[in-house]
Amino acid sequence: MSTPPVVVVMGVAGTGKTTIGPLVAAQLGVTYAEGDDFHPPANIAKMSAGTPLDDADRAPWLDAIGRWAHGRADRGGVVSCSALKRSYRDRLRAEAPGLVFLHLTGDRALIEDRMGHRQGHFMPTKLLDSQFATLQPLGPDESGVEVDVRGTPEEIAARAVAALRPSASAPAPEPAP
Template identity: 60%
Template sequence: MTLTTPPARRPIAVVMGVSGSGKTTVGQELAARLGVPYADADEFHPPANIAKMSAGVPLDDTDRAPWLRAIAGWLADHRGTGAVVSCSALKRRYRDVLRAPVGHLPFLHLDGDPGVVAQRVAGRPGHFMPASLVASQFADLEPLGSDEEGMVADLAAPVDDVVARFTAYLSDHPVPA
């Protein structure tokens, strides 16, 4: 009789931070490196949310609730097979919604200088998120709690360095069976 080791479960992870922090770039590279699907949380916004943000009006918790549930559902669909999603996940309670259906959910928080972020957002042609909302995102941001799984990385650091550090973090904190 031959004993085989079951294949390791692929990680599910969230790249979080304010708009313009580099979530999409880092998330796509992380997913490619892990060999798992990638999704950008912007793809889950209903048209009403996009219209509101395009008009320079911050979303409230009522606006965010169905959006967060849709992202959480996508993560749940990839439990065991792995996935990476980029999502602002600014508040602890938002992260709790994302974490609820999957349990083990590490976050990579891209954090840094608000001036750098404002410049990045202002330089994105055609994106629905105006630079005028960056300050409201920083005001809403609740950093990862000491009991939340994940790590913080400088949003100005090279993407390869950030991804390498978080990949090492994931290796040191494997998905429980």
């Protein structure tokens, strides 16, 4: 890749966006931004109280992330953002058209277990069901990859980078007859 992509690390709470994002950014040689830092204080208070955000709550957050991504288009970057709905990803792409999504996926039991062991995060485990209910996986027309979250953070990040940056040793496509 001549210019690294701007990658949105997406997925439900507890998939490791905040852990995997910086590892992927380091391997790509780009800046990482924590998506939670773009939330207005009212959103954090709402989630901390166990209340899911609605689309109106998310709009200014998504716009702020989109502006950050747009500003990184010429040099790449990685930002974490749940981006659970297609409409959220469309809103991000409206600000930064070349975005690539890295969807971290995993078994609900594994993710719930990981959430239960987190310290100091505002997202309570009881909101996990609402996250899965909201999730709309990447469509075939969306630029991105899915990576399973089993394994160590380093293993997950390595799989992610490999998926984002296909190996030069991949077989060439067969010529058309």
